Amino acid sequence: NAGVMQNPRHLVRRRGQEARLRCSPMKGHSHVYWYRQLPEEGLKFMVYLQKENIIDESGMPKERFSAEFPKEGPSILRIQQVVRGDSAAYFCASSPGAGNEQFFGPGTRLTVL
Amino acid sequence: EDQVTQSPEALRLQEGESSSLNCSYTVSGLRGLFWYRQDPGKGPEFLFTLYSAGEEKEKERLKATLTKKESFLHITAPKPEDSATYLCAVQAGTDSWGKFQFGAGTQVVVTP
Numbered sequence: 001n002a003g004v005m006q007n008p009r010h011l012v013r014r015r016g017q018e019a020r021l022r023c024s025p026m027k028g029h030s031h032v033y034w035y036r037q038l039p040e041e042g043l044k045f046m047v048y049l050q051k052e053n054i055i056d057e058s059g060m061p062k063e064r065f066s067a068e069f070p071k072e073g074p075s076i077l078r079i080q081q082v083v084r085g086d087s088a089a090y091f092c093a094s095s096p097g098a099g100n101e102q103f104f105g106p107g108t109r110l111t112v113l
Numbered sequence: 114e115d116q117v118t119q120s121p122e123a124l125r126l127q128e129g130e131s132s133s134l135n136c137s138y139t140v141s142g143l144r145g146l147f148w149y150r151q152d153p154g155k156g157p158e159f160l161f162t163l164y165s166a167g168e169e170k171e172k173e174r175l176k177a178t179l180t181k182k183e184s185f186l187h188i189t190a191p192k193p194e195d196s197a198t199y200l201c202a203v204q205a206g207t208d209s210w211g212k213f214q215f216g217a218g219t220q221v222v223v224t225p
Contacts, residue, residue: 004156031211033211033212033213035213035215041217042200042215042216042217042218043157043200043202043213043215044215045212045213045214045215048209048210048211048212055209055210055211056208056209056211056212058208058209058212059212091156091157093156095211098209098210098211099144099145099204099210101147101159101162102147102159102213103159104149104156104157104158104159105156106155106156107155107156
């Protein structure tokens with residue numbers, strides 16, 4: 001039973017480019033969450049999605065960041081016009097339902113040059 | 114404002130030297146408290162969920178307990194493979210069911 005999968009594991013972008021991070025939840029899980037971890041900081045909640053719906057985006061920056069979880073395919077976290085401050089590890093988690101424990105993927109480490 | 118505070122920030126233990134990590138929280142209406150361990154370069158690995166004061170969960174050398182204001186993660190007779198950063202997260206009643214608020218973590222190093 002495969003766990004949460006994220007790709008790419010490492011992503012390098014130049015300032016102004018777009019970054020697309022993908023997350024495939026565990027089998028049977030329909031709830032997906034994205035978190036960001038800056039160096040020497042804790043995990044910060046970004047967004048919570050169910051299939052085709054954004055449930056809570058209270059942690060998402062208002063500009064340049066967007067997320068989706070389509071009916072078919074992985075969840076996507078998209079960062080437009082990246083800046084150096086976007087460099088961080090981005091983790092995706094999934095759960096079978098709301099309020100359950102969340103299972104995390106290995107993360108995508110984004111470096112903005 | 115909701116807060117989750119973990120202490121100490123770092124802990125260095127000799128193999129076999131038991132200790133406890135603390136996670137104190139001030140949130141409105143705790144729904145659940147979750148413990149994770151995170152190894153360098155990896156995603157957090159789920160350990161325990163606690164829902165109500167007085168609840169305890171145990172797994173191998175780890176035991177988690179919960180009161181109305183804090184949770185403890187006890188590590189009994191640790192081994193070097195217990196070295197990791199331990200994270201606690203809370204789910205508050207004022208937030209959506211999906212939002213976890215994490216503490217900054219306690220970095221544990223166990224030396225042989």
